[in-house]
Amino acid sequence: MSIDRITTASQTAYFLTQIENAGSALDKTQAQIASGVNATTYAGFGNQAQVLTATLSANARNSAYTTATNLASTQVSLQDTQLTTLSSLAAQLQKAISDSVANNDATDLMTQAQSIFSQASSILNSKDANGDYIFGGGNVTNPPVTVSSLSALAALPAATPPLSNAFQNGSFKTSVQVADGQTVTYGVTASDIGTGLMQELQSLAQFDASANGNLNAASGLTTAQNNFLTGAISTASTAADGLNAATAANGYVANQLTDAQKQQSSMHTLYKGFASDIQDTNMAQAATQLSLNQTQLQAALQVTAGLHQLSLLNYLPAPTSGG
Numbered sequence: 286m287s288i289d290r291i292t293t294a295s296q297t298a299y300f301l302t303q304i305e306n307a308g309s310a311l312d313k314t315q316a317q318i319a320s321g322v323n324a325t326t327y328a329g330f331g332n333q334a335q336v337l338t339a340t341l342s343a344n345a346r347n348s349a350y351t352t353a354t355n356l357a358s359t360q361v362s363l364q365d366t367q368l369t370t371l372s373s374l375a376a377q378l379q380k381a382i383s384d385s386v387a388n389n390d391a392t393d394l395m396t397q398a399q400s401i402f403s404q405a406s407s408i409l410n411s412k413d414a415n416g417d418y419i420f421g422g423g424n425v426t427n428p429p430v431t432v433s434s435l436s437a438l439a440a441l442p443a444a445t446p447p448l449s450n451a452f453q454n455g456s457f458k459t460s461v462q463v464a465d466g467q468t469v470t471y472g473v474t475a476s477d478i479g480t481g482l483m484q485e486l487q488s489l490a491q492f493d494a495s496a497n498g499n500l501n502a503a504s505g506l507t508t509a510q511n512n513f514l515t516g517a518i519s520t521a522s523t524a525a526d527g528l529n530a531a532t533a534a535n536g537y538v539a540n541q542l543t544d545a546q547k548q549q550s551s552m553h554t555l556y557k558g559f560a561s562d563i564q565d566t567n568m569a570q571a572a573t574q575l576s577l578n579q580t581q582l583q584a585a586l587q588v589t590a591g592l593h594q595l596s597l598l599n600y601l602p603a604p605t606s607g608g
Contacts, residue, residue, distance in 0.1 A: 337563045344556035350463055351549045357461040358542045361471050361535060363419065367408045368478065368532040374401045375482050375525035382489075382521055386514050391503040394514075395435075395493055402435045402486050409475040420475035423457030429475030430483075438483060439490035448484055452476035463545035464552075471538045478531045481524035489517060 378401050385391040409420055410428040417425045431453050432438045444450040452475050459472030493500045497509040506514070 333563050337560060340556055340560045340563075344553065344560065346465070347549055347552045347556060351546070351553070353461050354463050354469075354542055354545050354549060357459075357469070357471050358539065358546065360413065360419070360459075361539045361542060363413065364471075364473055364535050365532065365539060367411060367419065368473075368528065368535055371405060371408055371478065371482065372525065372528040372532050374405050375485075375521065375528045377401060378482070378485060379518060379521035379525050382514055382517050385500075385503075386506070386511060386518065389506050389511075391500040391506060391510065391514065394500050394503075395490075396501075398486055398489055399435050402438065402483075405479065405482055405486075406430045406433070409479045418454070418475075420473055420478065421454050422472065422474035422476075423455035424453065427453050429454035430479070435486060435490045436494075438487045439494055441487070446480075448480050448487065449476070451483055451487075452479070461542075463542070464548065467545070469538060469541050469545065471535075471542070473531070473535065478528060481527040485517070485521050485524045488520070 378398065381394055381397045381401075385394045409430050411419050413419050418427075418429055420429050421427075422429070429452055431451055432441065438451060441448070441450050454475045456474065457472065458470050458474065460468050460470040462468050492498050492513050497507065497513070500510065503510055
């Protein structure tokens with residue numbers, strides 16, 4: 286009579302399945318530790334896959350908003366520099382007129398006015414790094430200011446609105462989307478910021494060209510000259526105030542963009558952390574799981590090997606020598 290092993294085919298199949306499962310679990314944990322992520326496909330994240338894709342999509346939009354906001358902030362910073370200079374030029378013109386009245390001498394006034402016009406028109410026609418007119422209002426091919434000299438400005442016919450023929454910028458004002466449903470307008474046009482100063486310069490140049498003008502020879506002001514320049518002090522002050530207000534408004538926009546950048550940075554950190562909680566492997570937990578997987582696989586292998594070595598002989602009493 287033969288003595289067979291006591292394990293059955295079903296037992297063997299069961300333990301082989303346990304070995305396969307333990308091996309797969311061990312491979313998965315080792316892959317997670319090696320790659321640093323919990324899965325390499327969305328399917329591997331199970332019921333968290335939809336949350337993960339939504340988070341990654343939101344972070345991608347936030348990154349796009351950040352890039353656009355940074356570009357807008359650079360533009361607004363450039364506008365601030367230009368507007369500050371224009372405000373300074375308006376203040377210079379007001380002071381030059383006031384000094385002429387106070388000193389009863391306007392011989393240097395038109396020289397200063399010509400210099401202020403040249404600087405102001407250069408600023409209003411300035412371009413950004415892409416070669417586009419900063420204050421073009423969407424008109425990127427033509428300089429916003431149509432005249433190149435103070436005399437040409439003085440020669441312009443009356444227009445409605447006043448001095449509209451001195452500018453050819455568009456009316457479009459650039460805006461940027463900084464978040465879902467949130468937009469900041471930051472574009473500024475040459476006519477919006479330059480009309481007041483140019484009107485003052487035109488008025489001064491037209492008076493100088495009139496019969497009562499000839500300010501270059503006015504080492505002693507006539508009554509007409511004194512009256513005109515006294516009134517011009519007030520209008521020059523209004524032009525300066527308008528540019529100061531435009532500069533302040535641009536500063537307010539800069540603050541809006543700065544706040545948006547801070548919010549975007551916070552959202553990036555939030556989205557990145559949320560995605561990391563789903564995607565990235567927790568190394569401490571993975572190390573513990575790896576040890577457990579190794580133990581389970583080793584136990585399954587040992588049990589299966591032991592079963593294959595068992596037979597009824599293992600349970601028979603040992604033969605006696607005296608039989």
